[in-house]
Amino acid sequence: MQNRGDDLVVKVRDLRKVYDLGDSQVVALAGIDLDIHHGEFLAVMGPSGSGKSTFMQITGLLDNPTSGSYWFEGTDVSHLDRDARADIRSRRLGFVFQAYNLLPRTSALENVELPMVYAGIPAEERRRIAIEKMKLVGVDQLADHAPNQMSGGQQQRVAIARSLVNNPGLILADEPTGALDTKTSEDVMRIFTELNEEQCITIMLVTHEPDIAAHAKRIVTFRDGHVVSDTLRLRRFAPPLRMTRVGRFAPPLRMTKWR
Amino acid sequence: MSDFKGILRLALQALVRNKARSLLTMLGIVIGVAAVIVTVAIGSGARQSVQNSINALGSNMIVVQPGSLNSGGARGGFGSASTLTPDDGMALAHLPGVAAVTPTVTVRAQVVANDNNWQTQINGVAPTYTQIRSWPMASGTMFGQSDIASSAKVAVLGQTVVGQLFPGGQNPIGQTILIRNVPFTVIGTLAPLGQSGIGQDQDDTVLIPYSSAMQRLTGLSTVNSIMVSALTADQVSAVQSEVTSILEQRHHIPAGQTDDFQVRNLQSIAAAASSTGAVMEFLLAGVAAVSLIVGGIGIMNIMMVSVTERTREIGLRMSVGARAATILNQFLTESVVLSSIGGVIGIVFGFIGTMLVAALAKWPTQIPFGWVIASVLFSGLVGVFFGYYPAKKASNLNPIEALRFE
Numbered sequence A: 001m002q003n004r005g006d007d008l009v010v011k012v013r014d015l016r017k018v019y020d021l022g023d024s025q026v027v028a029l030a031g032i033d034l035d036i037h038h039g040e041f042l043a044v045m046g047p048s049g050s051g052k053s054t055f056m057q058i059t060g061l062l063d064n065p066t067s068g069s070y071w072f073e074g075t076d077v078s079h080l081d082r083d084a085r086a087d088i089r090s091r092r093l094g095f096v097f098q099a100y101n102l103l104p105r106t107s108a109l110e111n112v113e114l115p116m117v118y119a120g121i122p123a124e125e126r127r128r129i130a131i132e133k134m135k136l137v138g139v140d141q142l143a144d145h146a147p148n149q150m151s152g153g154q155q156q157r158v159a160i161a162r163s164l165v166n167n168p169g170l171i172l173a174d175e176p177t178g179a180l181d182t183k184t185s186e187d188v189m190r191i192f193t194e195l196n197e198e199q200c201i202t203i204m205l206v207t208h209e210p211d212i213a214a215h216a217k218r219i220v221t222f223r224d225g226h227v228v229s230d231t232l233r234l235r236r237f238a239p240p241l242r243m244t245r246v247g248r249f250a251p252p253l254r255m256t257k258w259r
Numbered sequence B: 001m002s003d004f005k006g007i008l009r010l011a012l013q014a015l016v017r018n019k020a021r022s023l024l025t026m027l028g029i030v031i032g033v034a035a036v037i038v039t040v041a042i043g044s045g046a047r048q049s050v051q052n053s054i055n056a057l058g059s060n061m062i063v064v065q066p067g068s069l070n071s072g073g074a075r076g077g078f079g080s081a082s083t084l085t086p087d088d089g090m091a092l093a094h095l096p097g098v099a100a101v102t103p104t105v106t107v108r109a110q111v112v113a114n115d116n117n118w119q120t121q122i123n124g125v126a127p128t129y130t131q132i133r134s135w136p137m138a139s140g141t142m143f144g145q146s147d148i149a150s151s152a153k154v155a156v157l158g159q160t161v162v163g164q165l166f167p168g169g170q171n172p173i174g175q176t177i178l179i180r181n182v183p184f185t186v187i188g189t190l191a192p193l194g195q196s197g198i199g200q201d202q203d204d205t206v207l208i209p210y211s212s213a214m215q216r217l218t219g220l221s222t223v224n225s226i227m228v229s230a231l232t233a234d235q236v237s238a239v240q241s242e243v244t245s246i247l248e249q250r251h252h253i254p255a256g257q258t259d260d261f262q263v264r265n266l267q268s269i270a271a272a273a274s275s276t277g278a279v280m281e282f283l284l285a286g287v288a289a290v291s292l293i294v295g296g297i298g299i300m301n302i303m304m305v306s307v308t309e310r311t312r313e314i315g316l317r318m319s320v321g322a323r324a325a326t327i328l329n330q331f332l333t334e335s336v337v338l339s340s341i342g343g344v345i346g347i348v349f350g351f352i353g354t355m356l357v358a359a360l361a362k363w364p365t366q367i368p369f370g371w372v373i374a375s376v377l378f379s380g381l382v383g384v385f386f387g388y389y390p391a392k393k394a395s396n397l398n399p400i401e402a403l404r405f406e
Helices: A052-059 A082-092 A106-121 A123-136 A152-164 A184-200 B003-017 B019-058 B087-092 B144-149 B159-165 B209-219 B233-250 B267-308 B311-319 B324-361 B369-395 B400-402
Strands: A007-021 A026-035 A041-045 A067-073 A093-096 A169-175 A202-206 A218-225 A226-232 B061-065 B098-113 B116-125 B137-140 B155-156 B176-179 B182-190 B204-208 B225-230 B261-265
Touching: A007 A052, A026 A052, A026 B144, A041 A052, A041 A184, A052 A067, A052 A169, A052 B324, A082 A093, A082 A106, A082 B324, A093 A152, A106 A123, A106 A152, A106 B003, A123 A152, A123 B311, A152 A169, A152 A184, A169 B204, A184 A202, A218 B003, A218 B061, B003 B019, B003 B324, B019 B267, B019 B324, B019 B369, B061 B233, B087 B098, B087 B225, B087 B233, B098 B159, B098 B182, B098 B209, B116 B155, B116 B159, B116 B209, B144 B209, B155 B159, B155 B176, B159 B182, B159 B204, B176 B204, B176 B324, B182 B209, B225 B233, B267 B324, B311 B324, B311 B400, B324 B369
Parallel strands: A041 A202, A041 A218, A093 A169, A169 A202, B116 B204, B155 B182
Antiparallel strands: A007 A026, A007 A067, A218 A226, B061 B225, B061 B261, B098 B116, B098 B176, B098 B225, B137 B182, B155 B204, B176 B182
16 A cells, blocks of 8 residues: 655654753753655654654644754754745645634535635636535535634534645644544544545644544654654555554554554 | 846835825825925916916016106106107007007096995007907996097996996996096996905096097196006016107107106016915925925834844745845835825825815815925935835845844
8 A cells, every 4th residue: 555665754853852941941852763664654642741743743843843854744843934934834744723713603514615715726627626625524514614613523524624635645633633522522533533544634733632643543642752652553445554663762562552 | 236127126115015005105195295285276277377366467567657856866666757659659559569558537526326426547548458458348338439539428447346336236338427527428337356466446447538528628638657467477577668669759758868658567576476386386286295294204203113123034035045135225216115005096186176176175286296296205205205215224134133023
């Protein structure tokens, strides 16, 4: 299914992020080595302060690392300026947030079209792609609804449709079920699973809930800025097991939860 | 993304999403522009009406007065030399650019009619006088050329004199009045003209043929002045130099010698009044422009609030790929669109306000189109100037912090 080696979406080596708070320094990432291959569905777990959010921000090119290297789809993106990062976000990355972050008083369709506006895609094509992606997540009948006319689950699906419109190489979902009840959370996770398995979309999910992380095929746990575990969870009919390089300071690869 | 249409669309969407706030923000600019237009329209209308009344006085008019008399080194004032004659006037009548000429002989005299008497200014003039002064008749007729030739004892009364001599409202036409005991028949009355620019009652006068005045009242062969009216205001200075050279010839003044007459026109007065009006107009516009600036500060205020309120939205826009410059342009476009639409609405209100002032207060108004264009440009500029800082602030937001903003 995959061509291992040049299908790396994310490759980070010794990635460090230090926040300078004036009189003190906070080490958020203390040297991360991690590869994410095309088609993976990865959950990043860890308690607050573990560095998982910082890792997502750097992976999502919202921020630059203090040191270390980051290759995104084979390109070194460790030291890009704001505009260059914005351009990659616009063309190759999709974001899903805990608070959905849909524009208020704006129709679902226009919300889904928004990233394509910044990518400079013509209006008719924007509309066509937006409707296509909304169909994919089952919210095409809500096209004319404003966010306040939709349930939380519907809003999050619209947000997922928005993250898909530029055919991103990687979708970053930051606590996407944090504001949803259990049943709706399951629905949203099923959508992610389907997108991953049927569309072969690479997804990185950040969560602190084990139940949610359990939907992913691979779980990476952060603690104090280190990767402390990197676990593959095999499912029937899932792609074959992949060995992943583990961080220098992390314990060896563990295999758990065979199902 | 750099296409202007896309940014304009985003800005319009954002404005439409917040209709109430957009309208309130615009209000400052609307009022500012409307105020500029109404005040300038009133100022400019006032200037125009002052200009009109000066024109009525005769901005095309040239007045020739006798010069000073130099007797043994003692120089008299203007008019001390009695050198102007009706023939001088005749000689000027056929110059190119001259519309009409009249000599004037001015005498203050006691006028008696029945039981009433009144001292007034008697003006001996030619029939063209009313034409030069743009002075319509109220009743009767002006005397004619034949009355000049025959030195007829006929008079045309100003309204003040009519009121003093015929207080009962009786018709003065056909009545006999005594001017220095010389009987004159009233053949017409002049329309009221009101006060002159220097507060003189222009209606307090009696017009008689200049020949009658010379023969029957002054007994002199000279006149007090000659009024010449040019065809257009542009020709005034040309006519003025023509008049000067003709009179120099007639009076045998060698080149380089002091003339025994003085030629003046009213254009300098008109220019002074006009520039006073312009100063007033600028003053009014300045006051109104302050309200435009206040409106601009209102825009900045609302845009600042808007940036804070929409921090998460800005974070989202950045995370889905908006460059900082795109965010800057969007917010800048929002404020320019707000202020420009406000400017256009302000023009509409300015026109309505001007019409109301013209209709209710009966003030003369004149909408100056230069100011209309200037105020629209200015309001757009206000949008750029006062929108830049909030827009810059928005574009400098860190997307991570913006997304976390509560």
